[in-house]
Amino acid sequence: MFKLKATIIKDIRILLRDRVGLLMMFIMPIVLVVVVTSIQNSTFSLVNKNRLSVLISNTDSGKASKQFIDAIGQIGLFKVEEADAKLTTAQMSDAMHQKDAMLGIIIPADFSIKVARRSQNVTNKALKSFGLDGDSVKKGNNDNPLTIYYNPVLQESIRLSVQGAIGSAQQMVESRETLHRLYFAINNEPLPQQLENEMLKNGNTISTVPVSKGGAAVTPNATQHNVPAWTIFAMFFVIMSLGGSVVREKISGSFIRLKTLPTSYMVNIASKQVTYMLVTVLQAAVIFAMGIWLFPIIGLPKLNAPSDVLGLIVVTLATGWCAVSYAICVGTFTQTQDQANGFGAVSIVILACIGGLMVPTFAMQGFFRSAAAISPMHWCLQAYYALFLENAKLADVLNNIVPLLIITVLLQFITYLGLKRKNLI
Template sequence: MFRLWSTIIKDLRILTRDKVGLTLMFLMPVVLTIVITSVQNGTFEMVNNNKVAIILDNRDADTSASASRELVKTIEDAGMFTIAERGPYKNEQEVRDQMYKKEILVAVVIPPTYSRDVMARAQSVARKALKDISGENNTASGEGDSLAPLQLLYHPTLQLSFRRSIEGALGSVLQVVQSKYIVKSLYKAINEENIPDSVESQIVGQQTEIIPVAVSRDGNRGNPNATQHNIPAWTVFAMFFIVISLGSSIVREKRSGSFLRLRTLPTHFGVAMVSKQITYILITLLQAVVIFGLGIFLFPHIGLPALILPGDITALVLVTLLCGWCATSFAICVGVYANTQEQANGFGAVSIVLLAAIGGLLVPSFAMPEGFRYIMKLSPLHWCMEAYYGLFLEGGKLGDILMNIIPLLVITLAFQVVAWWGLKRKRLV
């Protein structure tokens, strides 16, 4: 026990001299966590809370008609848009210039024949419906079957997913306006009088309410925010970046002959390896404490959502220990096979970024191509993330994340075996 303790003290002293390694292990993930969480939180707020500023160019030639005015009102009432600029503009180029001048990402152009087309479409549908009811042959012409499309101008930097959301919202708005005029035409054709406002609101205005609820295992999780996503992700990233320090340390000891000298001493080589693992697992635990503390205490003071810890703290500690052990095992494996510190640092840094990318840390797993979803399961960072997300986002307990812990444990043991085989192959043990 004394030998193990002495070796741990030695490894801690070596670690404290590695200023660059300590910076990468603590300062880098802290900066990444704050910056990326702030950026993503701004995106979440823009999508969930803020309205999209648009330019509305109403070119409807029939200014006395109410269809285009009804469309503008419905767009304003939709809750997603705010009309920052209104037309009419002379041409499309003037709209484009205004978008760049005002830094507005979206513009909607209402065609000149919009009101006329909507009215014709409503009357055509009403005639067809009445003929079907009366049993007459449907000999109506195709007049009113087509509508001139609205033009949606968007800035090239607007992401496809966000543009699809805007298109869907505008499609719903158009459907509401067209349905309203169809109902009016049908009512007037049947009753030979205009539809009362009370009846119109009952038919068109009353829609089924949608209540979004985040599904969690404990039933106590609210809607996930940027903090709940990013704190676990960058904690795992920080843990695995100990490969820079630990990998270089093992290479230095190999090149200096420390491993060979250990064979001449009355101690087992395994003591040195266990010492390094204990030392760096403690470092990973400290990293987790620092980043979690950042989310709990600092984030509320800088306008970010506070981190909510899982209900099962025992499971959280166990997952953190396993993630730290896996990161340490990977770093030892890299250090054993690298011949120089440059190789350990270069391969270690690049491999962690690649494993993070295919593991779902940089890109969500559901957004990956089908083929990558199988490769993703080979990344230890994927299983670390899934275990953390099962606790932080789903509100699960230890039993709920066992299927994520078991693959992580298998990968960790594989790293241990590969590292030990490398030491034997190089005759260092």
């Protein structure tokens, strides 16, 4: 125990002299968490609060086109601005750039005619199904009479949402027209406005509730997603200091000198693990404390700490141990400090990508979705997300901790084989 204590003190002193390593392990993750959370929170605000600007060129003089424009404005997703009528495709593109609009819609001159034609066809079919006579109307073109232009910067998911919303607005116009015609055909009088409102707006209210494994549900926000993810990234970045430390000791001959002393190099390995596990725990504590107390001050959503403190501690220790084990493993097999730093940084970024820190796992397809299981960051992230987002308990995250511990033990075994092969132990 005395030897281990003395070795830990030695490693702490070496660590305190490594100012660049401390900067990479603490300042860089703190800045990264603040910047990424701020950007993503702004993105959430854009999607949830701000509206996409849409430029509409209406070449139709009928009533349906005006109802369609009003319906788009009532959706709540768009900021409608009407442009000059009869714009060509090239002119619409120029107008969108001038107005800084993300979307453009050209309503053709026969929009109201086509809406009326389709509504009449539906009305006739409904009357015949009721056993009543309906006028025979020649079926017209069923193609969508609208042309929608969009800025290429819009992601496909947003574009599909926009397309669905505009399609709903068009459907609302056609449903209103069909309802008017059907009512008039049956009652021979116009549809009252009050009855129209009751029939068209008689929808059920939909409520959304985040799922929870226990206790009150936690409303997800940018902080709840980013702080756990980038905390894991920071913990694994101890490789920039620890991996280089292992390489330096190999190059300087410290391993050989240790063989002449009444101690074992395994004591030195254990010392490094204890020292840097303390560093990873301190990293997590600092970043979590920032999310809880600093973020509300700078205008970011507050981090809601999990109710199961024991589960949070266990997951943090398991994550830190895995990060330290990976760093020592890389340091054992690399020959120079540049190799350790270069390979370590690139491999951490790759593991973060595969593990879901940068792209959600559910959004991956094929091989990469299956490959997530080999990334220790995936299991760390799933455990943290269960605690922070689903209010889970320690028992609920054991299925994530066990694979993480298996990967850690495997890294430890590979490190042992590497040290044995190099005759360092």
